[in-house]
Amino acid sequence: MGERTLVTGAAGFLGSHLCDRLLADGHQVVGVDCFTDHYARELKERNLERAQQWDSFELVEADVADGRAEALVDGVETVFHLAAEPGVRGGRLGTYLRRNVIATQRLLESKPRRLVYASSSSVYGNAPHQSEETPVAPLSPYAATKVAMERLVESSGLPAVGLRFFTVYGPRQRPDMAFHRFIERCLNGEPIAVIGDGRQVRDFTYVGDAVEAALSAAARGRAGAIYNVGGGHPVEVRDAIALIAELVGGPVAVEHTGMVAGEARRTACDGSLAARELGFTPQTSLGAGIARQFEHMLEITRAAPRRNQKAERRSVVQVEVTDASTTRIRGTAEITSGALARR
Numbered sequence: 001m002g003e004r005t006l007v008t009g010a011a012g013f014l015g016s017h018l019c020d021r022l023l024a025d026g027h028q029v030v031g032v033d034c035f036t037d038h039y040a041r042e043l044k045e046r047n048l049e050r051a052q053q054w055d056s057f058e059l060v061e062a063d064v065a066d067g068r069a070e071a072l073v074d075g076v077e078t079v080f081h082l083a084a085e086p087g088v089r090g091g092r093l094g095t096y097l098r099r100n101v102i103a104t105q106r107l108l109e110s111k112p113r114r115l116v117y118a119s120s121s122s123v124y125g126n127a128p129h130q131s132e133e134t135p136v137a138p139l140s141p142y143a144a145t146k147v148a149m150e151r152l153v154e155s156s157g158l159p160a161v162g163l164r165f166f167t168v169y170g171p172r173q174r175p176d177m178a179f180h181r182f183i184e185r186c187l188n189g190e191p192i193a194v195i196g197d198g199r200q201v202r203d204f205t206y207v208g209d210a211v212e213a214a215l216s217a218a219a220r221g222r223a224g225a226i227y228n229v230g231g232g233h234p235v236e237v238r239d240a241i242a243l244i245a246e247l248v249g250g251p252v253a254v255e256h257t258g259m260v261a262g263e264a265r266r267t268a269c270d271g272s273l274a275a276r277e278l279g280f281t282p283q284t285s286l287g288a289g290i291a292r293q294f295e296h297m298l299e300i301t302r303a304a305p306r307r308n309q310k311a312e313r314r315s316v317v318q319v320e321v322t323d324a325s326t327t328r329i330r331g332t333a334e335i336t337s338g339a340l341a342r343r
């Protein structure tokens, strides 16, 4: 049996994928989550379905900010700290402080042997070049609490490795994130709502690559270091929408809304430090990654119980991905009105 590992935020998007991978690699995993109200508990429980099938997985429902971390960390080799209140748009300041700062401090007080923690590319704001040397310039309370978290970890002197993730996507992506919203709208036959003009640039990172980076950080990360983790190919949001349109099999309607405070205009990861020290380079192309997320959301749609028997068939989506580097998907899905919205 591999080592005992703790994953905070285990029921979340990244956390659940990390748990799946650690379990498949033979580790004992304790997953902690308090099922915050950022999005539906039902979705988080579904995220954990695969992990729950392992005897080597234990779920502890607890709030890390409550200060019960000593018992959790006892006997654990590596703590992956992913629990947080995410999202640069709006939110309640007290919630960001509690879930991103106080929770981290509580965990640090429990003195984990080895800690890998999730920070964010949002700490860079609109900086034109985004390497770990770039001064931080947070534009939102979320980003500011991620900076505070990094400083707390640094001041603790513990052997910790930070990862600044750049917009992560893939199956199980949070429902408030762009690709999830875009695909959901397409499958419901509704126009995609795009914040701003769609020309903002993001260095989208596939979730499998993000997990790989976290494992590399635990194995090879330099104590005290912080590494950028990005997809390596920044694109405009409207280019990502074009890829989704290919998957849908036709043009998609787009509605633009005003830019939102806290949103950076551009993120672009300089991943050279992670490549050099962690041996990490992202492997998944945007086309392949979006296809997997699309396929996952289609599967959920197909599996959704027909609670509303009166729902009329809304549209039929033909899916065919022809890019040789992507997963090949063929199939037809009957999308009933509101099928995804009911989740």
Ligand code: NAD
Residues within 6 Å of the ligand: 008, 009, 010, 011, 012, 013, 014, 015, 032, 033, 034, 035, 036, 037, 038, 044, 062, 063, 064, 065, 081, 082, 083, 084, 085, 086, 087, 098, 099, 103, 118, 119, 120, 121, 164, 165, 166, 167, 168, 169, 174
């Ligand atoms: P998520 O919301 O899906 O997962 C976070 C999980 O943490 C949730 O299940 C939530 O219930 C849990 N949680 C929050 N506070 C907690 C607490 N005090 N105690 C116990 N559990 C708690 O978010 P995600 O997208 O998977 O993000 C994971 C981490 O990666 C976060 O730290 C986030 O800031 C960071 N990050 C994510 C992205 C991204 O694009 N998804 C980008 C940069 C950084």
